Structure formats: structure tokens, C-alpha cells
Amino acid sequence: MPPLKIMLKRIAVSLLVGLVLGAAISEIPFLFLRETARPPQDVVITIPHGTADQVARGEQPPTIPENMIFVVGDVLVVKNEDVVDHKLGQLWIPSNSSAQLSLEEEASLAFECSFQPGNYFGLDVHEPLTTSTRISGVLFTALPMAVLIALYSFIFPTKKIEDAPA
Amino acid sequence: MDRKILFVGLGSMVLVGLATVLVVLFGKPANFRGTSYIEPYPIASEFELAREDGSSFQLSEMRGSNILLFFGYTSCPDVCPTTLAELNQALDKLGDDADRVQVIFITVDPERDTPERVQEYVNHFNSSFVGLSGTEAELSRVWGDYGVFREIVDGTSAAGYLVDHTARVTLIDVNGNLRVSFSFDTPVDDIVHDLKLILKEN
Numbered sequence: 001m002p003p004l005k006i007m008l009k010r011i012a013v014s015l016l017v018g019l020v021l022g023a024a025i026s027e028i029p030f031l032f033l034r035e036t037a038r039p040p041q042d043v044v045i046t047i048p049h050g051t052a053d054q055v056a057r058g059e060q061p062p063t064i065p066e067n068m069i070f071v072v073g074d075v076l077v078v079k080n081e082d083v084v085d086h087k088l089g090q091l092w093i094p095s096n097s098s099a100q101l102s103l104e105e106e107a108s109l110a111f112e113c114s115f116q117p118g119n120y121f122g123l124d125v126h127e128p129l130t131t132s133t134r135i136s137g138v139l140f141t142a143l144p145m146a147v148l149i150a151l152y153s154f155i156f157p158t159k160k161i162e163d164a165p166a
Numbered sequence: 167m168d169r170k171i172l173f174v175g176l177g178s179m180v181l182v183g184l185a186t187v188l189v190v191l192f193g194k195p196a197n198f199r200g201t202s203y204i205e206p207y208p209i210a211s212e213f214e215l216a217r218e219d220g221s222s223f224q225l226s227e228m229r230g231s232n233i234l235l236f237f238g239y240t241s242c243p244d245v246c247p248t249t250l251a252e253l254n255q256a257l258d259k260l261g262d263d264a265d266r267v268q269v270i271f272i273t274v275d276p277e278r279d280t281p282e283r284v285q286e287y288v289n290h291f292n293s294s295f296v297g298l299s300g301t302e303a304e305l306s307r308v309w310g311d312y313g314v315f316r317e318i319v320d321g322t323s324a325a326g327y328l329v330d331h332t333a334r335v336t337l338i339d340v341n342g343n344l345r346v347s348f349s350f351d352t353p354v355d356d357i358v359h360d361l362k363l364i365l366k367e368n
Contacts, residue, residue: 075197076202085313088348090334091201092313097208098345101201 003158010153017137018146026137030129037129040073044102047093047115058086058117069123074125087114088121089134198363199356200337200346207343209338211236211311215272216299218285226342231268232364233338234357236315239275240287241325245333245350250367253335256357257292263365269295274309274316274331276302312336337361340368341347 002061030037038062041157045068058068068075077100080086080093093099103125113121201331210233214224225233234253238246250271257264271288273279276299279287284297299305309316331351337360346360 016191087313090332090347092332092334092347094208097344099201100204102197102199139236148269155367 006158007154011150014144015142016154017149018144019142021157022139022142022145027134028140030134033126035069036126038070038071039128039130040075042069042075042077042091043070044077044079046079047082047086049081049088051082052108055115055117060155061115064092064115065125066116066120067117070125071123071128071166072103072106073128074095074101074103076123082115085114087112089113096163100166114162170258179360183328191322198346199359200352201358202346202360203344207339207345210338210342210344211308213311215294215308217298218282220281226340227343228268228270228338230340231338232307232361232368234265234267234269234361235312235336235338236269236334237272237274237309237312237316237331238333239273239276239293239329239331240279240283242329243325244348245331247291249333249335250288250295251358253295253355254292255354255360257294259354259358260361260365263362264294264337266365267361267367271295271297271357272308273297273305274298275318275329276305280311295333329338338363339364 006162009077045064048061050064051064054061077098078088078091078093080095080099083095085092085094087093088101089109091101091111103123105125106127107123107125108125109125111121111123112119115121167228194249210225212225214222217223234256236246236249236253240246250269253269257267257269258268267298269288269292273284279299281297281299284299286297288295288297300308304348308314314332317327319328320328321328335348335352335357337348338345339345345364348357348360
């Protein structure tokens, strides 16, 4: 076993290396979740005048996406400016009115939808990606990695110069 | 000493008052748990349908009451009895305020559901519920006005053919506005919560 001073030094270095590696590993998936890195908010979809005609012709209304990503706590507000009523799942929106849907839990939803040519609208609801989530991710990856690195480091032989008297 | 107490008392009152004003002005209003409509609220379309006693029922007669409107049929094996039982539970949970809420059940199966049969059916759940029927033409207009889908399907149950239909419950306020809609899987407590919010407004 190396002397205590060297062991402490190795533990410190292991922690540092673990932290850097943990940050690198855990931040990679977060790069793909940028859309959820925001607090909950009202998300408005406007169904423009003439949408029903466009959908009947099989065209995708340019202002309405096919799928959307939300965070828990978001409120989806659908404004129907078309001349006909529209439906999104159980949400029925009469012409020239607005309705809202609170998204209170994580889910991947597929709604029947009258303002999409495919009659389908996908909603992905994720937990919001906050700074504390990212810090937790780094720590949960970094700490076990640091412990492993530290354990491995203990079996490495110490340099002679470290054992020699000053 | 007395002046000091007076100042502290007045100061506390001013602080409480300020806090109240801030809460009223900037506090987040309680949200509906069902899907809600936003002002200006859409007006619930008027309809006139037959009651069991041969009289006609108009939605406008119910101004001043909050209405839970549901479309279904008496031979329904699952969704309709469950929904009506849940609406009955919701009214039970409202206690005395249940008198201010009227449940209306409109058939999507006029071939089998006469006004008498519909009323008899809803009476099994709660005798205050109103069951309505009409001719296919009359009902088609109402289904259209409330965005109700219905389709007779080939599969049969012990009671005959089945009808696929929208299973949404719509809450109409005392002014005849559409306010909230509840999907089939909405918990009873959420319906009660939203009813209480609407009742508070009245």
C-alpha cells in the first residue's frame, strides 16, 4: 500500500479525473435535450384560417409542426382561427375559440388531430432539464467513476523518489 | 409604549393588506384540471330535444345552472355506465352544491334510445340526471355542434350493435359558455375540483 499522503493525493486526482469524465459523459445526452432546458411555459399553437382546406388537400399547414416537445408544467394553448371546428384528442376547439391543455406528467402522447394531414399529432412531455438535473447527472456519473479510479490507483507502485527521505 | 403598540399593529395591518393586494394582483389563479376554454368562451349551441314525458327540452332553459353534458347510449357496455357513475360520484362529493349542477345525457343511438329509455337509464345512476333523445336529424345537428363523433360498428355485444362515440364530458357554465371538457380517464376528484372552481365564480 502507498503511504497515506500519496493515497490522499491519488484520491484527489481520481476525484478530479472522475469529475471531468463524468461531466463529459453526462453532458453528451443533455446536448440532445436542449429543447427541454427551460422552465414550464404556455406554448401556443395557432390553427390559421384555411387549415381545414389545406388538410383536405393533404398539405401540411406550414405553421403547425407534426410533433412537439414539451416539459412537465407546460400549458398547450390551441387557438382555432379557422372557419371550422378542430379536434386534438379530447380537446375540441370550436371555430374562433381557444382551449388549453395542462401537461402535468411525463408522457409520450399521440393524439388524433384534425389539423394535420395524417390525422396525428405527437406530444412528448419531458421533465424540464434544469441546472440541478445536470449537476445531479454529473455527480452520479463522476463519483462512482472517481471511486473506481482511486481504487485502481492504489495498486500502482509508488515511485522510488516518493519513498526516499528528503 | 401604547403608541409603539399602535404603530406595530398598524404596520402589521398595512403589511397584510399589501400582501393580499399582491396575491390578488399577481397570484397565479387556480387552474382547471380538465381541458379548459379561454376567454372569450365559446357559446354552447342551443338545442331542443325530446324528454320522456313528451315535452321538449331546450338548453337555454338551464341558464343559471352549471351543466355537465355527456353523449352516449343506453346499450353501451363500458364507457357510458362508467362515466355516469363517476358523474354521480362527483355530485355526491359536491354535497349541497350538487343542486347547482345538472347532468344531461344525450343519446348517440336514436334507433334504440327513445326518450323514455334514456331517462330510465340515467335514473339508475341519479334521478336528477336528464336523459334526452330525438330523431336522427335533430341529433345529428347537436352532435355536429358539440364535435361529437359517432359511428355504428359491426362488433356486437349482448345488447346488440355497438356505437363508437366521443366520450367527452363538457362543462357549461351558468351563462351558457363552454368552459371545461373532461376526457374519459379524468379522475372524479379532478372533475369535482373544476366544478368547485366554476361554482365559486357564480
